[in-house]
Amino acid sequence: MIMGNSIHQERRDFLRKVSLSGGGLLLGFTLFEDLEAQTGKGHLIEGVQHDFNSYLSIAADGTVTIASPNPELGQNIKTSFAMIVADELDADWSRVKVVQAPLDNSKFDRQLTGGSGAVPHSWKRLRTAGASARLMLIMAAASKWRVSPEDCYAENGMVLHRGSGRKAGFGELVAEASKLPVPTEVKLKDHKDFKLIGKPIRNVENKNIVVGKSMFGLDFYRDGMVYAVVQRPPAFGSKIKSVDDKSARAVSGVSDVVRFGNNVAVVANSTWAAMKGRKALVVTYEPDKALESSSDHADIFTRLMDSPNARMHRKEGDVDAAFQSAAKVIKREYECPFVPHNPIEPMNFFADVRPDKVELIGPTQTPGSARKAVSDLLKIPESKITVDITRLGGGFGRRLKFDYVVEAAEISSIIKKPVKVIWSREDDMGGGSYRPAVRYRFEAALDASNQLVGYKLRGVGMNAGNPTREHNFPSGSIDNLLIESLDHTSPITTGAWRAPITNFLAYAEQAFLDEVAEAMGKDPVQMRLDLLQKARTKPAGPIRYDIDRMETVIKTVAEKSQWGKKPGVSQGLSVYFSHASYVAQVCDVVMNGGKPVISKITAVSDCGVVINSSGAQQQVKGGILDGMGHAMYGKLTFNAGEPEQKNFNVYRHIRMKGMPEVEAHFVDNGKDPTGLGEPALPPAGGAVANAIYKATGKRMYKQPFIEQEPLKESE
Amino acid sequence: MPVYTLNVNGKMHKVDVAADTPLLWVLRDNLRLVGTKFGCGVGSCGACTIHLNGNANRACLLPVSSVGASKVTTIEGLSEKGDHPLQLAWDEVDVPQCGYCQAGQIMTAAAFLKKNPNPTLEQVETAMNGNLCRCAAYHRIREAVLVASKKNK
Numbered sequence: 001m002i003m004g005n006s007i008h009q010e011r012r013d014f015l016r017k018v019s020l021s022g023g024g025l026l027l028g029f030t031l032f033e034d035l036e037a038q039t040g041k042g043h044l045i046e047g048v049q050h051d052f053n054s055y056l057s058i059a060a061d062g063t064v065t066i067a068s069p070n071p072e073l074g075q076n077i078k079t080s081f082a083m084i085v086a087d088e089l090d091a092d093w094s095r096v097k098v099v100q101a102p103l104d105n106s107k108f109d110r111q112l113t114g115g116s117g118a119v120p121h122s123w124k125r126l127r128t129a130g131a132s133a134r135l136m137l138i139m140a141a142a143s144k145w146r147v148s149p150e151d152c153y154a155e156n157g158m159v160l161h162r163g164s165g166r167k168a169g170f171g172e173l174v175a176e177a178s179k180l181p182v183p184t185e186v187k188l189k190d191h192k193d194f195k196l197i198g199k200p201i202r203n204v205e206n207k208n209i210v211v212g213k214s215m216f217g218l219d220f221y222r223d224g225m226v227y228a229v230v231q232r233p234p235a236f237g238s239k240i241k242s243v244d245d246k247s248a249r250a251v252s253g254v255s256d257v258v259r260f261g262n263n264v265a266v267v268a269n270s271t272w273a274a275m276k277g278r279k280a281l282v283v284t285y286e287p288d289k290a291l292e293s294s295s296d297h298a299d300i301f302t303r304l305m306d307s308p309n310a311r312m313h314r315k316e317g318d319v320d321a322a323f324q325s326a327a328k329v330i331k332r333e334y335e336c337p338f339v340p341h342n343p344i345e346p347m348n349f350f351a352d353v354r355p356d357k358v359e360l361i362g363p364t365q366t367p368g369s370a371r372k373a374v375s376d377l378l379k380i381p382e383s384k385i386t387v388d389i390t391r392l393g394g395g396f397g398r399r400l401k402f403d404y405v406v407e408a409a410e411i412s413s414i415i416k417k418p419v420k421v422i423w424s425r426e427d428d429m430g431g432g433s434y435r436p437a438v439r440y441r442f443e444a445a446l447d448a449s450n451q452l453v454g455y456k457l458r459g460v461g462m463n464a465g466n467p468t469r470e471h472n473f474p475s476g477s478i479d480n481l482l483i484e485s486l487d488h489t490s491p492i493t494t495g496a497w498r499a500p501i502t503n504f505l506a507y508a509e510q511a512f513l514d515e516v517a518e519a520m521g522k523d524p525v526q527m528r529l530d531l532l533q534k535a536r537t538k539p540a541g542p543i544r545y546d547i548d549r550m551e552t553v554i555k556t557v558a559e560k561s562q563w564g565k566k567p568g569v570s571q572g573l574s575v576y577f578s579h580a581s582y583v584a585q586v587c588d589v590v591m592n593g594g595k596p597v598i599s600k601i602t603a604v605s606d607c608g609v610v611i612n613s614s615g616a617q618q619q620v621k622g623g624i625l626d627g628m629g630h631a632m633y634g635k636l637t638f639n640a641g642e643p644e645q646k647n648f649n650v651y652r653h654i655r656m657k658g659m660p661e662v663e664a665h666f667v668d669n670g671k672d673p674t675g676l677g678e679p680a681l682p683p684a685g686g687a688v689a690n691a692i693y694k695a696t697g698k699r700m701y702k703q704p705f706i707e708q709e710p711l712k713e714s715e
Numbered sequence: 716m717p718v719y720t721l722n723v724n725g726k727m728h729k730v731d732v733a734a735d736t737p738l739l740w741v742l743r744d745n746l747r748l749v750g751t752k753f754g755c756g757v758g759s760c761g762a763c764t765i766h767l768n769g770n771a772n773r774a775c776l777l778p779v780s781s782v783g784a785s786k787v788t789t790i791e792g793l794s795e796k797g798d799h800p801l802q803l804a805w806d807e808v809d810v811p812q813c814g815y816c817q818a819g820q821i822m823t824a825a826a827f828l829k830k831n832p833n834p835t836l837e838q839v840e841t842a843m844n845g846n847l848c849r850c851a852a853y854h855r856i857r858e859a860v861l862v863a864s865k866k867n868k
Contacts, residue, residue, distance in 0.1 A: 074813030074850045202809045209814035210802040212750015212790035216815060219749035227744070252716060252733060271753075272733065272740040344754045344762060344849045345815045393752070393815030394849045425755040614809045618852060622812060625851035648759035648847065656853040657844040 055129040056085055058178075062157060062171030064091045067101040069108035070118045071365050072205075073343075073392035073399070074622075075677040076615035077118050079204045081126055083612055084119075087196040088130030088189060091170070092157030098204045103367035103387035113365040113392075114400050114496065116579035116675020119611060123673055124188075131186040133177075140177035141168050191609065191670055198668070200614035205391070217362035217390040218348045218422065225350065225418040226255060228411050229274040231264040231281050234430065235641030237289035237491035240264075247280035257281070258414050265411045271422055289491040291641035294337075297462060300488050301335070301439040304460035310484035313470035316541045317480035322454030326445035330519050333441045334508035336703045338434040338462070339634040340643075341497055342653070345393020346428040351408035352418035353378065358385040358409065359418075363392035363399055370402035374409040396626075397496035401433045426646040434636060435497035436464035438504055442512040445480070450520045452531070454480040459505070461487055463494040467501050471544035472577055474513070477535035491641065498626065499678035502578045503685075504703065507631055510574040510686025511700060514693065524573045524690065525558045545577045552667055553584040553604045560665050561586035561602035569599070572690025574683040579675035581607040582667075585624065587660075587687035589695040596695045596710065598660045598688060601628070603680060605664065608671035620664040620680040627684030629654025632711075635704045652706070719779050723748070724792025732779055739763045739774035742789060750790035750818045754847065761846035764819040765789050771826035790818035793825060801825055804863035812850035820846045824860045834864060 057065045066082040082098040085091075103111055110121050134154045141159035142149035151162045160167040191197075208215060233239060245257040248266055253273025258265050266277035290296075323329060349362035351374075358380055364370050367387040375382045392399060408421040423431065438461040445454030455478040459467035470483040497503060517527035529551060536547050554575050557563070563571060563586060570591075575584040588600040601624050610616045633652035637644045645651040664680075689700035696710050705711050721728045723746060730745045737756075742748045742765070751774050754762030758773040765774045766788035793799045801821050811817050820843065827834070827842040834842070839860045848856060 072813075074811075076812065200809070202806060203811050203814075205814060206806040206809065206811055207797060209811045209817050210790075210805045210821060211793075211797040212748070212818045214749045216749075216752075218753060219743075221747060221749075270732070270736075270740060270744045272736045272744070276733070276735075342849060343815075344752075344760060344813070344847060346753070392813060394813045396849070422753075425757070618809075618812055618850070618855070621854055622851040625853065626849075629851065647757050648755045649757050653847055653849070654851060654853075655844050655847065656857060657840045659851075659853050662854065 055126065056089070056133055058133070058170050058174040060171050060174060062092070062095055062169045064089065064096045064157070064170065066096060066098050068098055069101045069104075069111045071113040071363070071367065071389050071392055071395075072100065073113055073363075073365065073395035075113065075118070075619065076203060076612060077113065079201060080119060080611040080615060081122065082204065083196045083201055084123065084126040085130040087194050088127045089134045090154035090156065090195070093196060093201070095157055100389055100391070102389060103371060105368065111368060113395060114397065116581070116678045119673045120580065120675060127188050128186060131188050132183050135183050135186050136177040136180045137170055137173050139180050140173045144168070144173070144176065198610055198613060201612050202614065215391045216345055216393050217350070218345055218393070220350050220361055220390060220420065222350070222418055225420055226267050226269060226415070227271045227274045228265045228267045228408070228419050228421045229271070229278045229424070230407060230421060230427070231266070231278050231283055232427065232431065233262050233285055235285065235291055236432065236493065237287060237291045237641045238285040239288040241284040241286040244282040247282065248277040251277040251280055253277075256415050258411065260410050260414060263407070265421075267411070267415055267419065274422070275424065292490055292492060293639050293641075294637040297437055297638075300462075301460055304486040304488060305333070305439065305441055305458065307486055310458060310486050311466065312482070312484045313466060313468055314475055314481065314483040314541070316475075316478070319454055319456060319480045319482040322480035323443070323445045323456075325447070326454060327448040328446040328450075328519060330444045330446070330516055331441065332512055332515060332701065333439060334511065334701055335439045336437060336504035336507070337634070338437045338492065338494075338636040338638075339497065339630055340429045340434055340636055340651075341396040341398035342429065342651070343392070343394030343396055343398055346425055347398070347404040347423040347431070348421060349405045349408040350418065350420045351405070351412040353409055353412040353416075356384065359388075360385065360405060360409065361388040361390065362405065362408070363390050363395075364402060364405055365392070365395050365397075365399040366402060370405040373402050373406050377406055378409060378413055396498045397500065398433055400496050403433075425648065429636075429646045429651065430643050432493035433495035434492065435503065436467070436494040437462045438464050438467045440467070440505070440508045442508065444512070444516045444519075446519060452478055452516060452520065454478070456481070457483045459485040461485070462490045462492060463487065464501070467505060469502060469505060471542065473535075473545055473550060474531050476539050476541060476543040476545075477531040479540045481540065492638065499578055499681045502576065502682040503627065503630070506574070506576040506578070506682030507685030507689060507703070510576065510683065511689040514572065514686075514690040515699065523564070525554060525563055528554055528573070528575060546582070549582045549606050549667075549669075550575065550577060553582045553606050556665065556667060557584035557586050557602060557604040560604060560663065561588070570691050570695035572687045572692070572694055574686030574690060576679070576683040576686075578682050579679045581605060581674045581676060581679035583679050583683050585683045585687040587691035589691040591695055596692050598628070598691070600661045600663065601684065601687060602663045603665065604667060605676070605680060606667040606669065607676045607679065608669065608673040610666050610668055611673060616666065616676055617664050619676045621662045623678065623680030624662050624684045625654050625659055627681035628660070628688050631685030631688055631703050632705045635707070717780070719782070721779070721782055721787060722784065723787045724789060730779070734778060734780040736779045737775050738765070738777040738779055738782055738787065741779050742774060748789050748791050752815055752819060754816065754819075759847070760816070760819075761823055762816050762819040764822040764846065766822060766826055769826065769829065771823050790822055793821065799825065800863040800866035801828070801859065804859040804866060808855050808859040808862055810852055810855040810859050812852050816846060816848045820848065820856055824863070828860070828864055832864060834860070836861065
């Protein structure tokens with residue numbers, strides 16, 4: 001262990017490095033008087049290092065406060081992040097407090113929630129932050145006791161000396177420890193020494209949630225604020241022709257009606273008054289672009305499917321030759337509709353725009369992009385805009401868009417008052433950013449010995465970009481392959497939806513492979529294992545997935561689900577690699593009164609190290625029910641540009657009754673953690689479709705399944 | 716605007732609001748009891764579930780003028796110290812993901828368990844089916860209701 005002045009030099013280097021990298025935070029170790037200080041709003045007591053980046057602070061009473069920079073929307077990041085820091089710190093978990101950090105580029109990088117990326121991105125940073133602080137506390141204790149730091153260790157919020165049995169709580173050591181140089185190198189724990197990581201640790205907010213404490217954006221209130229409800233064009237592709245706001249202004253409580261762009265905001269002293277005012281508005285619209293209906297989309301898909309202008313994403317071998325000489329060709333199309341995100345907390349945001357500063361408070365997955373957009377709109381530098389992140393009542397990708405944040409800022413800048421914009425459910429479901437509608441065509445060529453020698457995929461979508469994942473399995477295992485796409489630019493806005501693209505691509509692909517396996521006369525498990533073996537021994541082009549990991553989840557799910565060994569049960573397999581994780585699922589279907597009933601889904605996930613075994617169960621089970629629910633029921637249709645389903649009474653979600661049992665297993669191979677908020681979702685639809693086929697002989701070529709035979713008549 | 720006197724969580728509150736204001740917005744905007752959530756406004760998600768004289772009700776569909784002298788209980792008033800068997804079970808089973816719907820889930824379950832203290836799994840599913848959880852934490856919601864029912868004994 002290096003001691004002395006040289007370290008002080010290095011500490012300055014450390015700080016400089018941090019500021020140069022724009023926030024590659026390693027460790028902050030400061031004394032905060034209270035939680036408010038964490039957000040820079042409270043009183044900082046002596047000893048605070050203002051230029052320190054900060055995940056972590058320890059108070060003199062031993063309380064450890066861990067700042068969680070990424071927005072929490074139910075992926076349980078607030079608990080997982082703190083567990084990682086606290087484990088390396090050897091903190092007493094019962095004395096750990098976790099606070100949501102506001103947007104702060106000087107302290108944190110990648111302060112967003114999306115792509116299942118928070119834990120993989122922060123894993124080493126968080127561990128280093130905890131371990132560095134632990135080392136500094138040990139050094140402080142060793143110096144106090146005049147013993148060698150090598151003879152001291154930390155445990156449960158204390159530093160202990162092996163020889164003498166002396167011990168001191170972190171709180172007693174923090175004043176000295178915080179003056180020590182920040183270590184440049186720290187040894188992270190062996191995985192076997194983890195005390196929190198891998199354990200079932202309860203959500204740190206449980207106790208606040210069950211008593212209804214204010215924590216969500218919609219709960220935020222400040223004296224003097226007004227409420228705004230916005231009338232937006234009901235149809236995508238239309239614009240305002242006229243506005244008559246006389247009746248709206250007459251509604252008691254309404255203080256303002258303002259038009260901005262194609263929107264009209266009704267501002268009032270309560271949510272209800274604003275909603276009533278909005279209802280009283282008389283706004284007429286005229287077409288601005290094509291007012292598309294769902295029937296138009298079907299025609300567009302058909303046209304694009306045979307267009308010669310596809311974008312090619314991956315090509316291997318000689319596909320034309322493979323198909324020309326094929327003994328058997330299987331060609332199938334799959335279709336998925338638009339679906340809204342429907343987080344249960346509708347969009348909302350608070351904004352207080354003043355000439356010298358802007359305050360933004362609310363639920364967002366992308367606080368940084370939201371601030372940039374507000375800065376661009378108002379021509380106010382980002383340095384004068386603060387963003388506080390509330391808890392999010394779900395996100396599913398919808399809050400990666402920041403239209404509602406910009407809207408709040410714009411209204412506040414016009415009316416010159418602090419305002420909270422509230423979207424109704426109808427606003428939310430009608431407001432766009434949907435999962436794009438997509439149609440896929442898969443083609444497989446089998447040779448005379450039933451080997452899969454050719455494979456084609458064409459994806460056509462509505463503002464879907466490239467709806468293929470051209471380098472995913474089965475690419476690499478088939479010698480002749482062509483993957484391409486076409487996109488239609490629609491006025492209907494689309495966006496990332498939990499497990500973007502793969503949430504419907506995986507269903508289509510896994511349903512198709514099931515059919516190919518059958519044509520090859522192979523068991524679906526064996527068929528996939530054979531393809532992986534082919535990719536391993538004779539790869540066709542680059543392999544961008546880990547063959548061994550994929551093989552392991554398939555073999556394990558076959559074992560855990562008793563694949564093929566359950567009398568009276570029809571099983572369907574699906575496996576998918578997304579967000580760097582591997583998930584295989586087997587769905588069990590039993591027949592009840594002539595109808596297929598989804599009785600169970602068994603999942604095996606490889607996401608590397610599992611951080612919180614309770615939270616991980618939630619992500620997998622919830623992800624599967626979400627994936628299954630949308631495959632079964634999800635559908636948003638359009639008439640002349642206007643969505644036809646705008647509330648939960650006409651849009652079906654999966655509910656408790658009729659949900660299958662879900663068994664979630666994990667392959668803990670000690671690899672660095674990968675994403676888990678999304679990867680369990682994509683395989684669900686395919687597993688369900690394949691099991692329904694096994695039970696009934698009917699293939700599911702379209703979502704929602706509930707509209708297809710044989711499920712249709714049961715409705 | 717008319718003035719209404721409401722009995723909420725055992726306390727009397729005077730509010731001056733339009734007669735058609737749903738109780739949900741009176742609770743949230745006027746009384747600042749924000750545990751009762753807005754999800755759909757049409758009674759389809761259950762996030763706004765409260766008790767009216769002990770019965771589960773959707774606060775989003777209940778005009779303030781219809782409340783009268785009824786006793787309103789919100790999640791904030793379910794127990795004094797957050798130790799209702801359901802609240803304890805919710806933590807033990809580690810139910811919440813995003814957490815937004817959970818107050819409504821608990822209020823539905825509390826009214827249900829009062830009427831049916833020893834429910835079967837199927838009865839729990841039927842009772843809870845009107846409460847949407849977009850995170851789909853349904854397995855644990857069901858488990859927590861059953862755990863709480865055993866605590867009551």
